[in-house]
Amino acid sequence: MDADEQPIDTEAKRDEDAYALSTKVVAAILDSVEAGDREKLIALMEPLHAADIADLLEQIDGEERRELIQLYGREFDGEILSELEESVREEVIGFLSPQVLAEAVRELDSDDVVDLVEFLDEPQQEAILDALEDVDRAAVELALSYPEGSAGRLMQSEVVMAPEHWNVGQAIDYMRGSDRLPDAFYHVILVDPRLHPIGNVTLGRLMAARRDVPLKELTEEMFRVIPATQDEEDVAYAFNQYHLISAPVVNADGRLVGQITIDDAMIVLDEEHEEDILRLAGVGEGSISDRVMETVKARLPWLAVNLVAANMAALVIAQFEAVIAQLVALAVLMPIIASMGGNAGTQSLTVAVRALATRDLTNANVGRVIRREVLVGLLNGVAFAVVMGLVAFLWFGSAGLSLVIGGALIVNMIVAGLAGTGVPVLLDKLKVDPALASGAFVTTVTDIVGFFTFLGFAALYLL
């Protein structure tokens, strides 16, 4: 840790391919599949992590996927299945022989099996459950009894618990004597006689303490018990906000039924983010490996909403046909007003949607935030009104047109700030996901207001 060994770079090294599959490896694997060379395939796949093999399977096409899996045969392991995204996973399960599938799932932890089977068709689900040992099957079925997207689905049933009156020595002796410890765990959960969790002791603290110290004196300050029915989004928020590593999950009676660890919470957080980004762009559940018809279906609804909105805007323009016929320059300039309003609205709404998701926008500051957005809209509006007024004057030589476009820009950008924040806040209060619906509303508002003020000002002052 000598300070003189420090590097002299001034920027962090960004190696694009630091962890990705290299193009070379992918090509070599596909070659071996084409040549039907099983030994070479196995040798090439051996050093790869299951997550990388899953990525590979997602990136190649359906035919190559089938051939690869059939050639790979019994080498296929359960973790690859867990790592695959849903649309590809179902297809891959169909390619596996029943024996390979059964062996693959038997290696998995209960939470991974739940994740695997929860969205499968009945027959595929049954086939997998049948392959499990009874105790594992019971754990999976308990988890499946909790609602979709709940903590109960996310938890693993394997926990290490200790009675609240134990001391460090007893806990260590118990753990060292037990032959059924989970593979990875970070806490010993203290429970009362009714199996209600009352505290967490980290393994590190256990290691550092004397044998006669009561466990109760070592519990972490930050302790949160998660109800099994709680939404996984709230679980991820709690882990992120309070820096939890693992937390006990309880049933309706408050009894310990499992635990959730930070790596599961990280996956949920990742998925929630992904969902928010895609919803903001009107791409329901899109993924790069969906097939054409799935993609068309996923994107069509949003485009249909947009078509209706665009036609409403067109109706506004139609009211001013006579004005446009007299001054065609209006038709040239009017998309600029709509475009600037739409972009400013998208900026405001994105900040608002994110702040709602991270709970940074609350009743305590909503008034202040809206005032700020309106003020930002006004200032940006004035700045661009000056620029665009000048452009319009130079282009069409009309001071009147300059004033009209400037005025419309200011109005529309204030409205963009107002709608961009107000619409998501309102949708959130109505329990509609603001990421999903705000975009269509806000751009409809800015389009309609933009065309109406621009053409309306023109009708009033230019003719």
Add this chain to the structure above:
Amino acid sequence: MDADEQPIDTEAKRDEDAYALSTKVVAAILDSVEAGDREKLIALMEPLHAADIADLLEQIDGEERRELIQLYGREFDGEILSELEESVREEVIGFLSPQVLAEAVRELDSDDVVDLVEFLDEPQQEAILDALEDVDRAAVELALSYPEGSAGRLMQSEVVMAPEHWNVGQAIDYMRGSDRLPDAFYHVILVDPRLHPIGNVTLGRLMAARRDVPLKELTEEMFRVIPATQDEEDVAYAFNQYHLISAPVVNADGRLVGQITIDDAMIVLDEEHEEDILRLAGVGEGSISDRVMETVKARLPWLAVNLVAANMAALVIAQFEAVIAQLVALAVLMPIIASMGGNAGTQSLTVAVRALATRDLTNANVGRVIRREVLVGLLNGVAFAVVMGLVAFLWFGSAGLSLVIGGALIVNMIVAGLAGTGVPVLLDKLKVDPALASGAFVTTVTDIVGFFTFLGFAALYLL
């Protein structure tokens, strides 16, 4: 764990306020500040987690913030500072007396101090470093010697290591005898005589093994060593992809200098996502607690780019002024083409930008993805061409106009799929962040192509 205790709900419970600060608590705290009632303030703040106090400080206005902090006085602790976002943090540090600040930072881990000071002005940074003990100051200064955004800045210097030839008993005795174990750790890192890390043993596995088992036999299969200069984004990707809990960090000579734990990686992942969402919407580094002028400055560049793009589209329309003057219905309908193209383009580009970020879009599948996007554009284009053709016919009674708008829609939606995928891929190859720049390019392309084909078809076939 009885299965009959399962809940009967069919949907996970989503409690909006499960973890957020309640409006009541916020109001009570502000009341106590206004009344200058220090004891009441301390009593109300006592049960709150530092992260929640930070959220509270972000949500109230500047004046309330100052009064609260001055009243709270010496109760203020370092963790609140770590949890604050940058813009508010700098202001809060200014409110704290030197003694309170010094005491606050002395409680923090080295990685939190680094996070705190790395973006502060020189004098504020010095004040904090001076408050640290020598050994902590050295750790912070080592971290600061690594580039911004690197693993070296993210790591904590506290690790637990063991020589590779030790067995379980030796490791346990060492840990139980040591009085300087970190507060939270999950692995014992095996090192060779030159302090190069060669494997990780989880504490759980250590607990489960017999005392005479060599540590070497217990190392985790998944082991990754992180160079201190590696980009934190790559670090977060590795933790997420390979489900790491902690990983050793090494200097240029391969010597162990610290470790990164999953909670740090989770924070980076969260920030990267946030950045991507905001960049896609053209909101540089926006946050809900930025002040008006900061927000105006952050949003102006993107709006300026959009103004240029909108004027280019207007120039295209201007070429067809004579056509529009003859048929004003064109001015009514033309924004529909641009709007549909823009939305379809945003859909494609968002999926592509995300897939690039998660490394799911690579050389192996880029050709297939582009073909798919073009096909999706064609199919959606045909669907909406039929609908919009019908609407236009009913509205304006012209079969020619129907065909023109339908044809332009199909062309523009194919172009949207092509540009929506091609532009981000190209920017990525040019090492420009596709999240930042794709939006402006793609909507410019769809606007220009949309107006040009629609008005061009009209000029050719309708006049």
